[in-house]
Amino acid sequence: xxxxxxxxxxxxxxxxxxxxxxxxxxxxxxxxxxxxxxxxxxxxxxxxxxxxxxxxxxxxxxxxxxxxxxxxxxxxxxxxxxxxxxxxxxxxxxxxxxxxxxxxxxxxxxxxxxxxxxxxxxxxxxxxxxxxxxxxxxxxxxxxxxxxxxxxxxxxxxxxxxxxxxxxxxxxxxxxxxxxxxxxxxxxxxxxxxxxxxxxxxxxxxxxxxxxxxxxxxxxxxxxxxxxxxxxxxxxxxxxxxxxxxxxxxxxxxxxxxxxxxxxxxxxxxxxxxxxxxxxxxxxxxxxxxxxxxxxxxxxxxxxxxxxxxxxxxxxxxxxxxxxxxxxxxxxxxxxxxxxxxxxxxxxxxxxxxxx
Ligand code: GLY
Numbered sequence: 275x276x277x278x279x280x281x282x283x284x285x286x287x288x289x290x291x292x293x294x295x296x297x298x299x300x301x302x303x304x305x306x307x308x309x310x311x312x313x314x315x316x317x318x319x320x321x322x323x324x325x326x327x328x329x330x331x332x333x334x335x336x337x338x339x340x341x342x343x344x345x346x347x348x349x350x351x352x353x354x355x356x357x358x359x360x361x362x363x364x365x366x367x368x369x370x371x372x373x374x375x376x377x378x379x380x381x382x383x384x385x386x387x388x389x390x391x392x393x394x395x396x397x398x399x400x401x402x403x404x405x406x407x408x409x410x411x412x413x414x415x416x417x418x419x420x421x422x423x424x425x426x427x428x429x430x431x432x433x434x435x436x437x438x439x440x441x442x443x444x445x446x447x448x449x450x451x452x453x454x455x456x457x458x459x460x461x462x463x464x465x466x467x468x469x470x471x472x473x474x475x476x477x478x479x480x481x482x483x484x485x486x487x488x489x490x491x492x493x494x495x496x497x498x499x500x501x502x503x504x505x506x507x508x509x510x511x512x513x514x515x516x517x518x519x520x521x522x523x524x525x526x527x528x529x530x531x532x533x534x535x536x537x538x539x540x541x542x543x544x545x546x547x548x549x550x551x552x553x554x555x556x557x558x559x560x561x562x563x564x565x566x567x568x569x570x571x572x573x574x575x576x577x578x579x580x581x582x583x584x585x586x587x588x589x590x591x592x593x594x595x596x597x598x599x600x601x602x603x604x605x606x607x608x609x610x611x612x613x614x615x616x617x618x619x620x621x622x623x624x625x626x627x628x629x630x
Contacts, residue, residue: 279305281612282460284452284474286311288429289590289597290466291436291445292350292605295357298443300613305446305460312433314468315597318486318566320515320523321432323347323599324424326394327369327504330385335623336575337392340596342620343603344423350602351427357442360435363428363517369502371396372404372411372418374550378506379416386419396421410498410552426502426515429598455587462612464588465581468569471591475584477577478629479592481567483533484526485540488562489548489555491520498554505551512547514555522558524548527565528595534565570594578607578624579617588612589626 281297283290286308294304322328325340351364371386373379386396399407401415441447455463455474465471472479491497497516504513515523527540541563549556571577571592581587590608593600607618617625 279303279446279460281305281462281464282307282458283464283466284308284455284458285314285466285468285470286437286447287314287316287466287468287597288433288436288601289593289604290464291433291440292601293464293466293590293608294445295436295440295443296605296609297612298440298445300609302612303444305448306440307448307450307452307458309449309451311437311447312430315566315568316429316433318484318564319429319598320486320513320525321363321427321429321598322369322424322502322513322515323426324369324421324502324504325599326389326396326421327371327424328595329389329392329394331388333574334392336596339575339603339620339624340599341394343600344425346602346606347425347599354435354439357439358435360431360438362431362435363426365427366425367500367502368420368422369424369504370404370408370418370420372503372505372551373416374412374414374505374507376416378508379418382418382506395423408499408501408503410554411503412551412553415551424502427598428517432598462586462588464590464608466590468591469567471569471589475581475587475589477581477589477591477626478572479569479577481532482570482594483529483531483565484568485536485544485563485565486523486525487541487544487560489522489524489558490561491522491558494520496520497522499552503551505547507547507550510543510547512544512551514548514552522555532567534567536563536565568594572629576600576604576624577626578604579611579621580625582627582630
């Protein structure tokens with residue numbers, strides 16, 4: 275156990291562990307505090323790396339950060355694989371956006387037209403082109419688009435790999451909870467505690483509930499489709515993330531609630547939309563239904579960098595729907611800030627002082 279680390283990190287989710295790993299490889303002594311590593315939002319997350327399909331109206335700065343982080347993913351994944359010898363479900367098959375009815379297609383097209391207007395790589399496909407790529411899609415589809423640069427990773431395996439990488443680099447994992455930052459004897463403290471950041475720092479981070487299902491293909495075969503599918507089906511929005519193991523993650527509700535109860539209505543709506551889009555999913559086993567809490571902020575963007583009036587305390591939280599895709603850029607920006615003392619200009623729109 276370290277007597278006095280250079281950096282104490284609160285939270286052993288992907289963001290906290292990636293910062294720890296990066297800092298340790300730059301020669302810093304690092305301790306990460308978490309009573310249950312990897313048990314927060316990342317345990318529920320589907321792992322879409324989707325800067326294009328998740329570029330929403332009114333979030334231009336955030337879209338820039340998502341794009342910057344997605345561009346770092348190939349090197350980040352290669353470095354993590356080299357450091358650990360682990361595989362963590364990083365796949366680059368691309369994402370199909372699909373609309374079931376005419377209204378669904380109109381809604382999807384409105385968003386992808388906006389994304390195209392930003393210069394993002396997404397192109398319309400006819401129903402026959404969609405089904406050429408994924409014959410498992412229903413023939414009832416009215417149309418859609420492909421975002422070839424939107425990829426995926428398995429967040430649970432990612433956390434396992436990051437933990438191995440961090441420990442191999444000399445990071446100490448401290449299993450106790452942190453209730454006050456003053457408990458931590460380190461010159462730099464990073465709060466990467468997801469929703470828990472609010473109680474520790476007073477930052478405007480609120481829980482946003484997401485209910486998610488996990489299905490499994492019969493006989494543990496790989497699912498009958500390889501792309502991530504983001505669908506609109508009779509007014510429901512759903513995403514389907516296939517994994518080589520046979521798992522398909524079906525998500526997700528977005529609810530302004532702080533409980534983690536799974537409701538029958540949400541399961542019904544998610545399953546109905548999923549089976550409407552990919553009929554073979556009706557034959558899959560339903561193996562898990564969970565709910566997690568995304569750390570949301572008033573502008574849906576993360577809070578990164580120094581906390582005003584709290585010398586030595588840095589925030590790396592508020593990643594809301596984007597914690598997995600934003601892990602590499604968050605780790606790089608926070609680590610560089612700690613090592614050099616110089617904030618990267620990419621941080622400027624995301625610092626906590628925008629809320630003062
Ligand atoms: N990024 C997907 C979600 O938060 O549901």
